[in-house]
Amino acid sequence: MPTYDELKVVGDAAWTAVEKPARPLFVVSINTSSIAAGARETYAALEALAASGGFDVMQTGDDGMSWAEPIVQVRKPDGQHILYGGVTQDKVADFAVAAAAGVVANLAIGVIGGAADGIPKLWDLDWAKMQVRWLMHNCGVIDPENLEQYIGRGGYAQFVAATQMSRDDLIELVKGSTLRGHSGSFFSTGTKWSFLKDATAEPKYLVCNADEGDPGAWVNRVIMESDPHSLIEGLLIGAYATGATHGWIYLRDEYPLAIERMNKAISDCLERGILGGDALGTGVNFTCEVVRGAGAYVCGDETGLISSINDERGMPRIKPPFPAQSGVLGKPTNVNNVETYACVTALMRVGADTYSTVGTEANRGTKMFTVSGDVGRTGCVEVPFGMTVDELLAGIGGINDGLAFKALQQGGPLSGLLPAAVAGPLRLEPEPFRELGTGMGGGGLIFLDDRRCVVDLNVMMAHFLEDESCGRCTTCRIGNQRMVEIFERTSRGEGRGEDVAHLKSLDASFQYSNCFHGTLSPTIMRNTLQHFREEYDIHLNEHRCPAQVCEGLVKYVVVGNSPALAEAAAICPDHIAAKGVQPNMDGRCSRGGACVEVAPDDVAVVDRFDGLIPLREIAPADVARAG
Amino acid sequence: MPDNEATLEIQHLIREFKPADGDLMGALHAVQHHYGYVPKMALKVVARQLRLSEAKVYGAATFYSEFRLTPPPETLIGWCSGLACRLENGHGIRKALETELGVGMGENTADNKVGLHFAQCNGTCEYAPQVWVNGRVVGSLTAASTVKLVRELKK
Numbered sequence: 001m002p003t004y005d006e007l008k009v010v011g012d013a014a015w016t017a018v019e020k021p022a023r024p025l026f027v028v029s030i031n032t033s034s035i036a037a038g039a040r041e042t043y044a045a046l047e048a049l050a051a052s053g054g055f056d057v058m059q060t061g062d063d064g065m066s067w068a069e070p071i072v073q074v075r076k077p078d079g080q081h082i083l084y085g086g087v088t089q090d091k092v093a094d095f096a097v098a099a100a101a102g103v104v105a106n107l108a109i110g111v112i113g114g115a116a117d118g119i120p121k122l123w124d125l126d127w128a129k130m131q132v133r134w135l136m137h138n139c140g141v142i143d144p145e146n147l148e149q150y151i152g153r154g155g156y157a158q159f160v161a162a163t164q165m166s167r168d169d170l171i172e173l174v175k176g177s178t179l180r181g182h183s184g185s186f187f188s189t190g191t192k193w194s195f196l197k198d199a200t201a202e203p204k205y206l207v208c209n210a211d212e213g214d215p216g217a218w219v220n221r222v223i224m225e226s227d228p229h230s231l232i233e234g235l236l237i238g239a240y241a242t243g244a245t246h247g248w249i250y251l252r253d254e255y256p257l258a259i260e261r262m263n264k265a266i267s268d269c270l271e272r273g274i275l276g277g278d279a280l281g282t283g284v285n286f287t288c289e290v291v292r293g294a295g296a297y298v299c300g301d302e303t304g305l306i307s308s309i310n311d312e313r314g315m316p317r318i319k320p321p322f323p324a325q326s327g328v329l330g331k332p333t334n335v336n337n338v339e340t341y342a343c344v345t346a347l348m349r350v351g352a353d354t355y356s357t358v359g360t361e362a363n364r365g366t367k368m369f370t371v372s373g374d375v376g377r378t379g380c381v382e383v384p385f386g387m388t389v390d391e392l393l394a395g396i397g398g399i400n401d402g403l404a405f406k407a408l409q410q411g412g413p414l415s416g417l418l419p420a421a422v423a424g425p426l427r428l429e430p431e432p433f434r435e436l437g438t439g440m441g442g443g444g445l446i447f448l449d450d451r452r453c454v455v456d457l458n459v460m461m462a463h464f465l466e467d468e469s470c471g472r473c474t475t476c477r478i479g480n481q482r483m484v485e486i487f488e489r490t491s492r493g494e495g496r497g498e499d500v501a502h503l504k505s506l507d508a509s510f511q512y513s514n515c516f517h518g519t520l521s522p523t524i525m526r527n528t529l530q531h532f533r534e535e536y537d538i539h540l541n542e543h544r545c546p547a548q549v550c551e552g553l554v555k556y557v558v559v560g561n562s563p564a565l566a567e568a569a570a571i572c573p574d575h576i577a578a579k580g581v582q583p584n585m586d587g588r589c590s591r592g593g594a595c596v597e598v599a600p601d602d603v604a605v606v607d608r609f610d611g612l613i614p615l616r617e618i619a620p621a622d623v624a625r626a627g
Numbered sequence: 628m629p630d631n632e633a634t635l636e637i638q639h640l641i642r643e644f645k646p647a648d649g650d651l652m653g654a655l656h657a658v659q660h661h662y663g664y665v666p667k668m669a670l671k672v673v674a675r676q677l678r679l680s681e682a683k684v685y686g687a688a689t690f691y692s693e694f695r696l697t698p699p700p701e702t703l704i705g706w707c708s709g710l711a712c713r714l715e716n717g718h719g720i721r722k723a724l725e726t727e728l729g730v731g732m733g734e735n736t737a738d739n740k741v742g743l744h745f746a747q748c749n750g751t752c753e754y755a756p757q758v759w760v761n762g763r764v765v766g767s768l769t770a771a772s773t774v775k776l777v778r779e780l781k782k
Contacts, residue, residue, distance in 0.1 A: 033751050292652060311650070378752050
């Protein structure tokens with residue numbers, strides 16, 4: 001097997017070919033988000049033109065700019081390096097010729113290397129300026145399926161360096177860095193590793209939790225699709241520190257590209273002797289494999305995940321024993337998530353001293369967040385711990401359409417929801433969130449503008465929590481069913497004043513559940529009851545939905561007769577055929593308000609109980625979306 | 628295909644999976660990848676190969692929402708249940724799908740041509756609200772464009 005130095009020579013050459021290409025190199029981001037935007041078609045179109053155009057094409061992962069996909073970077077032999085956005089297939093023919101020869105100003109987002117007149121430097125943009133890219137060092141930079149490029153960018157040197165330290169020193173370094181589980185648990189990684197190191201039974205195992213199920217969180221997907229070797233390197237460092245010999249990466253089924261790239265990375269490592277025994281001559285004997293999940297959110301709980309690997313239904317169990325005593329196959333096991341393992345690689349690369357210069361006293365370093373909802377720049381960013389929510393929001397372009405920031409739903413269905421006035425000034429680290437009875441979670445941040453309804457949001461969350469409850473604890477299984485019933489009823493206009501007391505009583509009984517799925521299920525309900533009580537009262541007592549969102553609280557009435565109305569009737573005739581409210585339908589909508597989208601001037605959304613009193617003006621954005 | 632032949636085929640599909648090795652998920656995926664679903668008889672073959680009770684295999688196959696025990700429809704529409712989609716009328720998209728297809732979530736049309744699947748957020752939230760048509764994201768939908776999409780698929 002080759003030594004590290006031999007691999008490094010090949011790796012340096014591979015990376016130099018990218019950094020200083022002999023002819024223009026078009027680098028296309030291929031990741032789940034860009035594929036949705038048509039990046040594969042862009043790639044194919046560029047490839048077809050490459051020979052005649054005198055340029056080369058290569059893929060990279062995800063630089064976090066979902067808002068600009070499909071993204072193509074063009075690297076030139078003279079060092080000029082420009083990132084272009086929105087390069088859809090139909091633009092490729094003109095773009096390829098122009099970008100190979102010069103600069104395409106109308107698609108350029110920023111200059112990464114060299115200079116180009118009139119185009120800003122990428123890292124001067126607000127979106128980029130706030131970021132520190134340690135975890136995302138290779139994201140959108142290397143070809144994630146190319147081990148040589150990873151090594152050329154300094155990969156696997158961290159592992160080799162770690163093995164030159166004593167295992168105790170290494171664990172002390174990780175502890176001292178303040179690194180804590182980035183999944184949302186924020187338990188000291190070094191301490192967790194010391195439990196496994198001190199366990200007496202053999203063999204020992206590592207598990208990587210890649211079952212990132214929180215809606216709106218795709219941090220781990222970005223890492224696995226863009227830099228899979230940074231995860232494997234983190235696992236190898238963990239294996240050396242703890243004495244583990246085998247690892248499982250439990251990867252959710254919803255991420256097929258991440259599964260493909262992790263498997264490719266593992267098989268490349270096996271081939272080069274990085275995995276599978278005496279890794280790079282260090283004596284570390286470790287290998288790992290991907291276990292493909294199958295759509296169970298509760299497997300994100302470490303004991304649920306271990307059950308799933310152990311040929312069981314993925315049901316969390318009672319602790320103790322803790323995984324470090326008895327985990328996979330009954331052996332000592334350490335579970336961390338993708339970002340945490342990758343963070344060890346990043347920590348070793350930047351060095352403990354530099355690492356400690358960023359972040360806050362309690363939380364050094366950086367955290368990746370995925371931002372979505374009513375914001376301008378959906379995507380993934382990496383920022384220092386301690387940045388405020390308002391600062392981050394400004395960097396991602398603020399709330400869409402100049403609307404007001406109503407609330408932040410952070411960290412998935414178990415973490416919480418805070419109103420803008422409370423969330424805005426919060427520092428992004430776990431403690432300030434905990435003090436408010438919420439969690440920061442694993443990185444998902446969903447921003448809501450002031451058109452959104454918190455009762456509707458609870459309907460969605462309660463359904464999710466009910467559906468994903470494993471069913472073991474009565475408090476969680478039945479508690480979530482009751483929560484669904486109450487919110488469903490409320491959104492149909494059958495809420496009752498006493499439901500508030502019912503919800504509070506449910507909250508108390510949830511606390512007797514075994515795992516976090518149960519104990520944290522009522523968090524969003526509790527947060528919204530505390531901060532949006534008025535909205536609850538209007539729904540429960542007045543049977544109105546001020547946002548005109550709740551299905552059973554609005555009805556559709558024909559008020560005009562422009563040509564658009566016939567078009568709307570062809571899409572959904574339910575209310576239009578009768579020129580008014582269909583009594584047998586109770587005014588309810590069967591096709592999601594399609595008629596209003598198509599004929600906004602002819603169909604009015606009105607309060608179901610108060611008659612023809614429009615609750616709000618139809619926003620211009622809604623009109624623009626129609627048809 | 629006669630039963631014993633099918634058994635041999637499944638045995639071949641899962642030949643590398645071992646008992647007590649964390650292989651149940653892999654074995655079920657291998658079967659589903661080949662057939663598009665997990666046929667009932669496969670539960671028995673998997674159980675035998677991994678030395679598990681059939682009840683345990685059935686329990687796992689039905690616990691995870693991505694395993695299906697019936698043949699998939701020709702076109703599977705995965706409806707994203709995530710919050711970013713919900714904010715953009717995702718629930719209305721669901722109503723439009725169900726009404727237009729005449730089936731509920733998790734069901735297929737009588738001719739097995741189109742089916743609806745409750746799917747989880749995969750982080751392509753830039754294109755909310757969205758569905759996945761046989762795995763391909765169809766995003767930035769409106770209720771009206773959803774109706775048109777379904778009518779096209781039903782043709």
